[in-house]
Amino acid sequence: MILPSVFFSYCHADEELRDQLEKQLAMLKHQGIIETWHDRRIIAGQEIDKTIDEHINSDDIILLLVSPDFLASPYCYDREMRRALERHDSGEATVIPVILRACEWHHAPFGKLMATPTDGKPVKQWADLDDAFLQVAKAVRAAATHRQTKQAALASPSARATPAAGMPPGVVASSLPAQSRPGPRSSNLRLAKTFTQRDKDQFKAETFDYIAKHFENSLNELEERNPGYEGSFRRIDANRFFSTIYEDGKDVARATIYLGGMLGGINYIQGEKLDSNSFNESLSVDCDDQSLFFTNLGMSAYGSSRGQKLTQEGAAELLWEQLIGPLQSRSNHPHRR
Template identity: 50%
Template sequence: MAARVFFSYSHDDEQHRNQLDKHLALLSRQGLIETWHDRNIPAGGQLDDHIDQEVNRADIILLLVSASFIASAYCYSREMARAMERHEAGEARVVPIIVRDCDWHSAPFGKLKAVPTDGKAIVSWTNFDAAYTDVAKEIRRLVEPVSGSRGMVVGAMTRSQHRATLPQAESSRSPAALGPRSGNLRVRREFSDHDKAQFQQDTFDFIARYFENSLAELSARHTHIQGDFRRIDAHTFHAILYQHGKQVSACAVHLERGGAFGSGIRYSSALGPGNSFNEQLTVAHDDQSLFLQSMGAAAMSGREESLTSEGGAELFWSMLIRPIQ
């Protein structure tokens, strides 16, 4: 019997839930899991009743952790609290999934092993697909060993045993009262030109901070290396590396809105005026989220196709620091 998987998440992080749902699709097709989240509730359904029932019958409860999740009284004080009760009782397995950086280690679930690897937030990975795949593999490890059993074993109880412990009012509900429906209710998200422009601006600002902090840390660790960061204007910054006082590497990073090669964030090894550049990051999207794509002019080995803001920043940084490595 397939393990029931419950998503506990803030609607601020719905795109992460949608992406994770896609990466768990193979487990669903193989009959290893059945996923549920609040978007499965039919029109007119009692939200609290449906959510409470699903939390109480789930074998695996995924907490999509972010500042929004922790700030949500419903997610934190109701869903998470009940999830931890069932985890401590051995009735279910709680898996914290860190989707965005936040202060979570002192939370009740902070003592549990978090995913992705080392609890690194999904948005901090250089590639979204790699992060979601890492999570999906961990969930597979939970369900595959018992795929041939009558019910997934969680702690000392099987699901059939747990159902026998539910309150009478809940366990006596007819399945027809809930109504059969598909779990495939994900819809395509639409991204406006404003959404894309804002994502591009936010990414440029992130890359600027990334370079400024990286140059400072590099100089602090290596006394013979000096880094110089200069913000030229709202759309351009320069970064220069000196080794024993001699300039060894430099770049200009510019946010271009339009032009022959379209809008993008451009990396040029030349600081002077001109339209030449070595690499460009452009904004792309799938049916759920915005991300970056590299033009590939730098011919980076192992270049990822779908980059996060951190992935784009690291791509540019690796080009700057390469001459001294």
């Protein structure tokens, strides 16, 4: 039985996320459940467009790695995505939208399909990328198993008994090769990446700015959704900002988030502190052989446990939970008010 082949339709701006996803699919490949292909497998001398077209027209499962860059790409959106949906509608392939980054994807032609990770929550908004891509891997496993079951049913004696129209006796459509595929090759082609101190410093600075914007927007939204509550955001300088939540005019939560300090990371401390280098929680930049991420000390009772690989979104959400977590716990116990 030919293994279901998985085609990655993606924009090169999301190549790092594609690599992370393929790593999560490794178990399925080890078990002989799927094989994978993307355009980085094109070898010297092959025609790029022709080779991609061969796969988009023959592979069994097509993953649309959706992001703002994917939607803005004429090649991804107008060519690969539209052809993928044609094959999905005809039953030739299974299309699975994988939402990598937040974007207006619900109104796209594939918006009618069940997306992954769970509930279409963008991968980058998960506190841990591994958790998000695990959901994707489970969806791919289910799709591959379904296609193999269907293929086995078509190949059964009862299915072979009736020849397809226009074919000689004993020959049925399911016994014909869909299309010739490239010869066997390893999918283990990933090489380790290296990250300089400049890369880490830039990632940390960009994440701090992201966290500041995340807090400012969250405070505004909190105020709109919860009558009686007000949020206040104040940027002190490039490396520090204050966030305050008021209930009926009384401050019920205050925090300072600052860059640097003793550990040189991104730090959270309760209250408004202009010069303090202490912290209640701290995030540090780390890396593996593929990507940069944050880890936290796990000093607080609120937020993710220590040891997770946090994206920018995951880091912001963990620190936001330090601010709002005590209020949420209090609201679950009205007698504490």
